[in-house]
Every structure is written in structure tokens, then in C-alpha cells.
Amino acid sequence: MLAATPLPPYYAVIFTSVRTETDAGYAVTAQRMLDLAAEQPGYLGEESARNEIGITVSYWLDLESIRNWKAHTDHQIAQELGKSTWYRSYRVRICKVEREYGL
Amino acid sequence: MLAATPLPPYYAVIFTSVRTETDAGYAVTAQRMLDLAAEQPGYLGEESARNEIGITVSYWLDLESIRNWKAHTDHQIAQELGKSTWYRSYRVRICKVEREYGL
16 A cells, blocks of 8 residues: 555655545546556556545656646646645645655 | 645655554654654644555755654654554655645
């Protein structure tokens, strides 16, 4: 359930959000975006959790992979629905992972 | 509830974990560590969510602030308890936040 990523350096996109009360297809689209992201070139893995806020961290080989995924047509449509309908607020942080360790 | 961080660059520590079944003071210590982290020099904010996995992202001014927090005595004790008792597995990823945007 934790992402098995390669040795750094690689990139992370930290997406944190507060949802509205409106469902309107959210769960289906969110799952579809996770599945679709996993098919993209440069995708390395993903970790998600939600209670009061949602946090999804996706891992990528490089900045170009992140740009391409952001520009993917289906993802663009989902991003617009996110802004208009599903999210009260969100932050996207693009990060270079410099070091990793764990248990 | 989302962290209000300054303009990049700054640093993020992505801590993702899978818990054991053992509570043994986990909730109290986890909250105390969040409170204590917030008092450290260079601390910029924090975001947490947990359901199947836990994700805590803390934000820091620089790598030195992260090193100092990792070495803090009370935090060291909590880290040992985490390894021995609370976490089945975890990953720590140290990242440089290069870009941020949102709604």
C-alpha cells in the first residue's frame, strides 16, 4: 500500500484538498484518474489518504512526465470539475525527492 | 486545514505509514509530536490524513531544520517507539518543493 519507488532523485506531486459536500461522480472520477495516471509514462507510484482533508502523493520520473499528465485531456476535464464542483480548496506542490528511507 | 506555506523553494517531509494493531499511546504521542514539531525553528506547516495508510507531510524552511527536528530527543524516542511498536512499515521522503499552486 506504500509506493515502492526507485532510488532518488525522482519527483513527487503532493495534492492536498478540502472537499465540498457535492459528490456528482467524484469517487468514480477520482478512481479513474488514479488508474489513468498509473498508465502514464514516467509514473512511479501513488499514495492516498483522506479524512478531514485528502492527500494524494504521486511519484514521477521527471518534470516532463508530470507536465504530460497534467495536460492529458481526460485529466484536464477532471481538473475543471475539481475546481468547479468537488474541491473547496486545494494545493498542488511539485517536489524533487532528494532522499528516502524507511522500515 | 491546508498548510499556508511561503513561496517555494522550501522543503517537505512526506511520511507515509501502515500501522500495527497496537495502540499503546500512539494517538497521544502522535499529537504531541505534531505540537512539538510546530514549535521548531524552520517549521512551516503540516497536513495529515489517515484511512488505510497514514500520510503526514510537514513543511520546512531548509534541510537543517529537518535534521534538527529528526535529532530532537523527544522525537527520537517517538521514532524508536514507531519502529518497535506502532508501524508495520513506513517511508520518509525528503523533498525540495519547487513549485506550488492551488485554489
